[in-house]
Amino acid sequence: MNVIRWLGLEGDDVLWGDHGQEALEAAHVCLINASATGTEILKNLVLPGIGSFTIVDGSVVAGEDVGNNFFLTRDSIGKNRAQTATDLLQELNSDVSGNFMEESLEQLLENDPAFFLRFNIVIATQLLESSLLRLSTILWNADVPLLVCRTYGLVGYMRLAIKEHPVVESHPDNALEDLRLDTPFPHLKDHIQAYDLDKMDRKDHSHTPWIIVVSKYLEKWSMEHNNQLPKTYKEKEAFRELIRQGLLKKDDGVPEDEENFDEAIKNVNTALNPTKVQVLG
Numbered sequence: 001m002n003v004i005r006w007l008g009l010e011g012d013d014v015l016w017g018d019h020g021q022e023a024l025e026a027a028h029v030c031l032i033n034a035s036a037t038g039t040e041i042l043k044n045l046v047l048p049g050i051g052s053f054t055i056v057d058g059s060v061v062a063g064e065d066v067g068n069n070f071f072l073t074r075d076s077i078g079k080n081r082a083q084t085a086t087d088l089l090q091e092l093n094s095d096v097s098g099n100f101m102e103e104s105l106e107q108l109l110e111n112d113p114a115f116f117l118r119f120n121i122v123i124a125t126q127l128l129e130s131s132l133l134r135l136s137t138i139l140w141n142a143d144v145p146l147l148v149c150r151t152y153g154l155v156g157y158m159r160l161a162i163k164e165h166p167v168v169e170s171h172p173d174n175a176l177e178d179l180r181l182d183t184p185f186p187h188l189k190d191h192i193q194a195y196d197l198d199k200m201d202r203k204d205h206s207h208t209p210w211i212i213v214v215s216k217y218l219e220k221w222s223m224e225h226n227n228q229l230p231k232t233y234k235e236k237e238a239f240r241e242l243i244r245q246g247l248l249k250k251d252d253g254v255p256e257d258e259e260n261f262d263e264a265i266k267n268v269n270t271a272l273n274p275t276k277v278q279v280l281g
Contacts, residue, residue: 058104
């Protein structure tokens with residue numbers, strides 16, 4: 001399950017775009033119990049740059065904690081578990097603000113139940129059912145997502161308690177970028193001209209960005225086709241073949257494996273989009 005998605009983010013794994021990163025940086029997460037499961041989940045939020053987190057745990061670090069929790073050390077035995085885990089988690093990302101509460105969940109539910117309403121999501125690990133039911137009722141009524149996690153050795157489960165939560169934020173895979181390769185502006189043209197594929201050594205040739213490769217062969221194509229882009233399927237196939245001919249050859253005549261050229265061939269359709277002309281008035 002992708003915890004990020006329930007913070008209001010959209011995307012697969014960590015590929016959530018600029019908007020998703022902004023939402024992540026504004027998020028405040030509460031972790032109840034700095035168990036091995038809980039700190040591992042929090043680690044995966046701290047590394048990409050969550051805004052802040054608060055760990056609620058009134059327990060002290062015991063020997064068994066040190067044995068199964070990467071974020072607790074032998075020197076921390078006898079100290080509060082929330083504080084120790086917070087200090088070590090913050091070392092992963094100095095931009096993340098970490099806080100802790102040296103109280104048990106039961107104490108907070110009794111004395112300050114509204115405490116949990118300030119978070120974007122609450123992650124609860126290894127809780128007793130009675131405490132979990134009280135917490136889930138409070139969060140459900142306040143529309144705060146609750147992620148429940150419990151592990152038993154190598155077996156575990158995760159449950160998400162949240163009301164209907166539709167997310168519509170499309171990130172199409174087939175977006176056509178306007179690369180301006182047919183009408184390059186002066187600085188882009190100068191940059192393209194700085195590459196001489198015919199005089200490069202093998203290392204530089206195979207590390208030339210694919211968009212430069214497309215641009216160089218587009219120049220050759222344009223000179224032979226009245227400055228026209230390849231448009232039809234047949235023309236684009238011919239253009240791909242022109243790029244293939246530029247692959248360096250081994251001593252036995254077999255083409256080198258050059259990923260940048262493979263990428264150039266793959267991106268012919270999207271790279272050869274005609275430039276969109278905007279009229280300013």
